Amino acid sequence: MTSLRRILLLSIVLAGLAPSLARAVQPDEVLPDPKLEARARGISAGLRCLVCQNQSIDDSKAELARDLRLLVRERLNLGESDEQVRAFMVKRYGDFILLKPPLDLETAFLWGMPALVLAAGGMALLFGLRRLQSTPAAPLSQAERDRLAAVLDADTPL
Amino acid sequence: MVVETGHYALALALAVALLQSVLPLWGTRSGDSGLASIAVPAAITQFLLLGYAFAALTYAHVVSDFSLVTVAENSLTTKPLIYKIAGVWGNHEGSMLLWVLILAAFGAAVAILERGMANELRANTLAVQGWISLAFLCFILFTSDPFVRRFPAPFEGQDLNPLLQDPGLAIHPPLLYLGYVGSSIVFSFAVAALISGRLDAAWARYVRPWVLIAWIFLTLGIAMGSYWAYYTLGWGGFWFWDPVENASLMPWLAGTALLHSAAVMEKREVLKIWTLFLAILTFSLSLLGTFLVRSGVLTSVHSFASDPTRGVFILIILTVFIGGSLALYAWRAPSLNQRSLFAPVSRESALAVNNLLLTTCCATVLTGTLYPLTLEALTGDKISVGTPFFNLTLGPLVALIVLLMPLSQSLAWKRGDLLGAAQRVTVAALGGLVVALVLVAVVRGGPVLAAVGLGLAVYLIVGSFADVASRIWAHGQPARVMLARAVGLPRSAWGAAIVHAGLGVTLMGLAATGWGVERIATAKLGQGIDLGPYQATIENLRSRQGPNYSEVLAHTVISRGGAAVAVVEPAKRSFPARQTTVTEAGIVTLGFGQIYISLGDQHADGSIDERMFWKPLVTTIWIGAVIMAFGGIVSLSDRRLRIGFARRAARVRAAASPAAPEPAE
Secondary structure, three states: OOHHHHHHHHHHHHHHHHHHOOOOOOHHHOOOOHHHHHHHHHHHHOEEOOOOOOOEOOOOOOHHHHHHHHHHHHHHHOOOOHHHHHHHHHHHHOHHHEOOOOOOHHHHHHHHHHHHHHHHHHHHHHHHHHHHHOOOOOOOOHHHHHHHHHHHHOOOOO | OHHHHHHHHHHHHHHHHHHHHHHHHHHHHHOOHHHHOOHHHHHHHHHHHHHHHHHHHHHHHHOOOOOEHHHHHHOOOOOOHHHHHHHHHOOHHHHHHHHHHHHHHHHHHHHHHOOOOOHHHHHHHHHHHHHHHHHHHHHHHHHOOOOOEOOOOOOOOOOOOHHHOOHHHHHHHHHHHHHHHHHHHHHHHHHHHHHHOOOOHHHHHHHHHHHHHHHHHHHHHHHHHHHHHHHHOOOOOOOOOOHHHHHHHHHHHHHHHHHHHHHHHHHHOOOHHHHHHHHHHHHHHHHHHHHHHHOOOOOOOOOOOOOHHHHHHHHHHHHHHHHHHHHHHHHHHHHOOOOOOOOOOOHHHHHHHHHHHHHHHHHHHHHHHHHHHHHHHHHOOOOOOOHHHHHHHHHHHHHHHHHHHHHHHOOOOOOOOHHHHHHHOHHHHHHHHHHHHHHHHHOOOOOHHHHHHHHHHHHHHHHHOHHHHHHHOOOOOOHHHHHHHHHHOOHHHHHHHHHHHHHHHHHHHHHHHHHOEEEEEEEOOOOEEEEOOEEEEEEEEEEEEOOOOEEEEEEEEEEEOOEEEEEEOOEEEEEOOOOEEEEEOEEEEEOOEEEEEEEEEEOOOOOEEEEEEEEOOOOHHHHHHHHHHHHHHHHHOOHHHOOOHHHHHHHHHHHHOOOOOOOOO
16 A cells, blocks of 8 residues: 555544544744744633633643634734733633633732631641740659669760 | 342451440440450451452453443443453552452451550450541442442453553552552540540550651552553653642642651650640541542542542541541540650750651641632632642751751750761761752753752752761771671661751752753654753654554664664553543653653654653652662661560560569659
């Protein structure tokens, strides 16, 4: 079988599978300018694919993610800054599209959680320690002192 | 017939679970030791019954008995045997059966192995284990019965979800369940202690090996799942901060904290109440994970079928167990006597700080995972919490933990010497610093964060052995003496060093992702594409017929400096029974790095879309996890940490000094 026929055959096989073969970033999406493309990738990694489970549009295979990736590149081509592109997406789809939620009243608790737990736990720890410092260590009993002396006398490496 | 007996065994197990959850408690309450000791045969019987039920279901899958709904929906006559067996838990019903089987296995293990344990503690522990069994057996029999028949039986099954037809399915769920469910026994120990009101260092000693076992399995299960996702999903990611992954990470974080606090409790009898809380928390988070995955609140490869009644049922179980145990904790814990004294600079205070940081990590993951759900329920507003959030919040916390790890290992119990500890980790700190600086200088303009991460990793790996080294090293002594000291060190010291170093190895792989190379291109046959130090060339495409799929492979040669070093065959597989296609990434390991190629669409001119990666040091992410598990096993082999140690110790004591009075404990 010539390679051309084989390729033809493969193309037919693959064409039959095409509908379920949507992919993450495809070569035809890539911008010619590598700097602009890198920015596009950076922005896409922070935008959520709206129909997937917690995937960024950069990783997602969904059709919608592809549309959004193209949209990001289109805006960048128009000369918009990263911030402007993100703002455009948020205006269109709401905060839901941002994988890094903005800090506002609704998310204050979310962003503040680590600091809150650290502060509360740290305070509890410090409190426990202070209680110790006000309690003097109990003196050794005679038996303990004898044992200590025996241990110190025995000149063997531990 | 086999199937009916399996079904019957499952129902019988429910009856036994009922006995196991009531009679031992009654016995210990009324002082009837005969009644209390029923716990042991009950736990063993339950395990045997569930083992039989599971074997019966496996049999139905192997012989392709399509009259069973679960088999018909998830199997195919031509499916390879390994997937027929693994397919038993590749669906909701079967995976829940595996869940209770492992639950019963842990109960039976405690019944058989912990004979030296105080009767009351063992009976109560097994009774609590019985409650969990009871709840989940009800769940299975009333909402998720794997033995439901359908007549007439279809001639052919619908095959298993192609994404799940992978050796990973045979390993990942059992490992993860052993970790998840393993924490149940620790929970049962904790609740038993709360019921009896007795909590001492001996309790911590009984519990530690079980915590460690669950932790080892959970570590391996998470790592395995991550590697599976990495090679299956086709774009080279290995961790997605998906709620389902977070669900497994939370018990791991809590379990890691528990491991350390239980050590403090056993050694110094402090942090008792806190340890108890962590024991409850770890299993509660495992239950939450089960709820998130099984209820259909989330949709992912992990939730096979969503059914609201199941969700509500699990939510009830969740509320009863978590709410109940926490209420019991709030009621009983204050009455347990607590000595919470330790010096500000000591191993125990360092471990308390470690617990604080780990708990903060855990709380952050928990909030991040549940916040969108909660906010939407409360206000209707939808937000997303994804990778950037977790990297930003957990990154600094993890860096802090890593910085403290070698230091706290070098601190002595009771009263430590910070300066001395700092001196002991100097070599490690210098090593890490040099590596980071050299990397920043060499790969100028490269990612600084990656260099810093790698420096931290080196510091952690070297620093993990600072403590053992200082205990072995003796100036002017011959090597023989030092070797003898090395052998004489407790295995748990070695284990801790190995586990910590393992984390460093994982960190190394994570940091190195910063130097990865990615190429997205349309490749023509014979055209070489640069990939870091390598070059990838597709030589030809061919098709192949598998047992229940057909596939197209791209024969790709990897070369370096003109010389071929490896061949990879990334493929696209189509499964006619489910009409789906999956990509099989072509992966080859070169050194510790990997070349990763995933196929896309084919074009009319014979070229094909490809996504290609060079991932330096990527394998160390999972190698590190395996090292961590190995370190755990080394610790487990420490004589003080072996299961059933108390029994042997008591026997030895009795043999050595029959007349000596028991030391008061």
